[in-house]
Amino acid sequence: MTSTETDSTPSSKPSLPIVENFSRRAAVKAGFATLGAGAFVAAISPLRQAAKNTSAAEFMQTHYTELSTEQKADVIARLEAETKEKYGADVTIGDDRPIPGTKFVYAINLSVCNGNGKCVEACHKENNHDRDTNQSYIRVIEMPKGTMDMEQGSTTYTGVVPKDDKFYLPVQCQQCDEPPCVDVCPVKATWKEEDGIVVVDYNWCIGCRYCEAACPYHARRFNWKKPEVPAAEVNPDQSYLSNRIRPVGVVEKCTYCLHRTRRGKLPACLEACPTGARVFGNILDKDSNIRWILENKRVYILKEELGTKPAFFYYFD
Amino acid sequence: MSSIPAKESHVTSYPKFIGRSLWLATEGSFAFYAWMTMLTMLFLVGANAWANQVAGGMIGTNMTDQVSWGLYIANFTFMVGLAAGGVMMVIPAYLYHDRKMHDVVIIGELLAIAAIVMCLLFVVADLGRPDRFWHMLPGIGKFNWPISMLTWDVIVLNGYLVLNLHICGYLLYMRFLGRKPNPTWYIPFVMLSIVWAISIHTVTAFLYCGLGGRPFWNTALLTPRFLASAFVSGPAFIIVAMVLIKRLTGIGGLDHPIATLTRIIRVTILINLLMVASELFTEFYTGGSHVSAAKYLFFGLHGKTALVPWTWTAIGLNITAALLFLWPGLLGFRWRPLLVAACCMAFVGAWIEKGMGLIVPGFIPSTLHEVVEYVPSQLEWKVTVGIWAFGLMVFTIAIKTALPTLKRPAEH
Ligand code: SF4
Numbered sequence A: 001m002t003s004t005e006t007d008s009t010p011s012s013k014p015s016l017p018i019v020e021n022f023s024r025r026a027a028v029k030a031g032f033a034t035l036g037a038g039a040f041v042a043a044i045s046p047l048r049q050a051a052k053n054t055s056a057a058e059f060m061q062t063h064y065t066e067l068s069t070e071q072k073a074d075v076i077a078r079l080e081a082e083t084k085e086k087y088g089a090d091v092t093i094g095d096d097r098p099i100p101g102t103k104f105v106y107a108i109n110l111s112v113c114n115g116n117g118k119c120v121e122a123c124h125k126e127n128n129h130d131r132d133t134n135q136s137y138i139r140v141i142e143m144p145k146g147t148m149d150m151e152q153g154s155t156t157y158t159g160v161v162p163k164d165d166k167f168y169l170p171v172q173c174q175q176c177d178e179p180p181c182v183d184v185c186p187v188k189a190t191w192k193e194e195d196g197i198v199v200v201d202y203n204w205c206i207g208c209r210y211c212e213a214a215c216p217y218h219a220r221r222f223n224w225k226k227p228e229v230p231a232a233e234v235n236p237d238q239s240y241l242s243n244r245i246r247p248v249g250v251v252e253k254c255t256y257c258l259h260r261t262r263r264g265k266l267p268a269c270l271e272a273c274p275t276g277a278r279v280f281g282n283i284l285d286k287d288s289n290i291r292w293i294l295e296n297k298r299v300y301i302l303k304e305e306l307g308t309k310p311a312f313f314y315y316f317d
Numbered sequence B: 001m002s003s004i005p006a007k008e009s010h011v012t013s014y015p016k017f018i019g020r021s022l023w024l025a026t027e028g029s030f031a032f033y034a035w036m037t038m039l040t041m042l043f044l045v046g047a048n049a050w051a052n053q054v055a056g057g058m059i060g061t062n063m064t065d066q067v068s069w070g071l072y073i074a075n076f077t078f079m080v081g082l083a084a085g086g087v088m089m090v091i092p093a094y095l096y097h098d099r100k101m102h103d104v105v106i107i108g109e110l111l112a113i114a115a116i117v118m119c120l121l122f123v124v125a126d127l128g129r130p131d132r133f134w135h136m137l138p139g140i141g142k143f144n145w146p147i148s149m150l151t152w153d154v155i156v157l158n159g160y161l162v163l164n165l166h167i168c169g170y171l172l173y174m175r176f177l178g179r180k181p182n183p184t185w186y187i188p189f190v191m192l193s194i195v196w197a198i199s200i201h202t203v204t205a206f207l208y209c210g211l212g213g214r215p216f217w218n219t220a221l222l223t224p225r226f227l228a229s230a231f232v233s234g235p236a237f238i239i240v241a242m243v244l245i246k247r248l249t250g251i252g253g254l255d256h257p258i259a260t261l262t263r264i265i266r267v268t269i270l271i272n273l274l275m276v277a278s279e280l281f282t283e284f285y286t287g288g289s290h291v292s293a294a295k296y297l298f299f300g301l302h303g304k305t306a307l308v309p310w311t312w313t314a315i316g317l318n319i320t321a322a323l324l325f326l327w328p329g330l331l332g333f334r335w336r337p338l339l340v341a342a343c344c345m346a347f348v349g350a351w352i353e354k355g356m357g358l359i360v361p362g363f364i365p366s367t368l369h370e371v372v373e374y375v376p377s378q379l380e381w382k383v384t385v386g387i388w389a390f391g392l393m394v395f396t397i398a399i400k401t402a403l404p405t406l407k408r409p410a411e412h
């Protein structure tokens, strides 16, 4: 029943074969198509569960840097309400912006650090990390003395610290001045702020984890599942770009505790350190302690050859 | 369903052509329906697994913060190669004016379409927040172009898809209308697609080799290696497809293209092996910390050996396939089963080498030198199989659409 007429070529053979019994076949095919579509809808029905966790407002929200002041206020109010609903905790989420004339840098005295791991724990609590997975932005590597080769170190050491033949190297986000993690992000969900802190908009990140692959310091963490924090343990002092409880499926990282440091406090890991190995401050302030250390000590950075230009320094006395 | 009058506009006749093609593509024997039903079922299993992954978070995969890309990205990388490999039919046909290749070149282009569709599905399967996919769309989202290699990849992959849809759509449509294709409407696009095919795999290689913190990937040889293995896996798949098409439909004129592709693989498979060997030489002869990922891959590191069986299987398959391809008898008709076996070996070998053998060791040891192993979870396998089934469905339908054309060799 089908024969295609032609207008320009001399040969007008039918280009497609003839179909018999059109209507019966159509009915059978329609039946199969309906069956297939029904099975498909059933197969993806778990998506309905996922859709419940995302409100229309969340879905439509634009990039942090494009939100007007009113929009930001709305978003923050919504996030606070959601935390109350999902975690049963009353929290306040600030929108802390960089203080002009500030560039934060961090330094660790490796002669003093004894690997006790209090910083790791403090970070876990301060930043409302998932309790199950015991997440933290900091990893401490136990290294044999006499080498800077991380391959010989261990992040899973046990026993009494410090051990005589070891030294300890805490690693967290180095807030690189040339951050490869920012370059690779396809949607600009992560960027470097004026005070040197690299942040993530958790409501914009699509969770491709390219930044995680690009970071040479294992500083980024992905939310493989919804973080669980008991209401009583939720740290209520939060900020949009730092320690608010993260949604599932996005990447997060150390922000030098910007919800504290931009309010004039010190990072939680520094306050928790019992040995005083950690120093934090504004490098643009000529009288700061950190400035004095960087000018007068033997200072190292990690993986210098990669050209990431860390704002995180290590020194020995 | 009446004939199409000469004066009817393309706006109405093109959809008609698509509808008619789809209608015919879903006609077939019992075996065809059984095949499609099986693929549909596998696809549904995958769709269901993916929906569960989205609902429960990616904790259902075995990926970790240390090994943050796994089976999905491994398959994605391989599929890009398959898509690019289709060009090995276009080059002899259009650059070397091989008449007999002309008639069947569309098989390579249809494979490219199916492969790119699979690439896009694998990327979506790997996203933590697929609901935010629109953030990547230029215009309404925020596109980190030209800095992020991933945005480049999105552009070139979609561009390649559109390019091939145009070429295939145009040629088949002209057949449908019974007209002679006008070269100005497809030859420039075919030429462009040759360059473009190379670009998709180059950009995908840049995705990895641009990361300074991952020494295993950070090598200039990665791009040529990617291309060489693509020019093995693509033609290998097409040869097997053509052998099957010949068997199932009795279409003639396929023996010459099969022989041409076999000759191509003969060269590319050796180039690929040579590059693997030179990479291993620099790694192992130099030593130092750069070698630890390669050590892990081939011999295991600190007693962890999950990838070692994969690696040696791939090497065994690649070398056996290479030896078979070197044997002149493989071009003869009598040895078709052996040719198919050699193609399958080369195909699986390339899949392991580019997937589990390339993506995973990039993360092991991690940047802080932790050795955290990765073995794909059942959920990941289900999603992967589902996407493969969908890709094969697309490819089957596409080939069936083109069958009337293949049966009646083109005059262009
Ligand atoms: S340490 Fe990693 S996450 Fe932090 S800024 Fe540098 S590259 Fe980015």
Ligand code: SF4
Binding pocket: A184, A185, A186, A187, A188, A189, A190, A200, A204, A205, A206, A207, A208, A209, A210, A211, A212, A250, A251
């Ligand atoms: S995981 Fe998020 S922040 Fe990281 S590159 Fe992807 S979209 Fe950007």
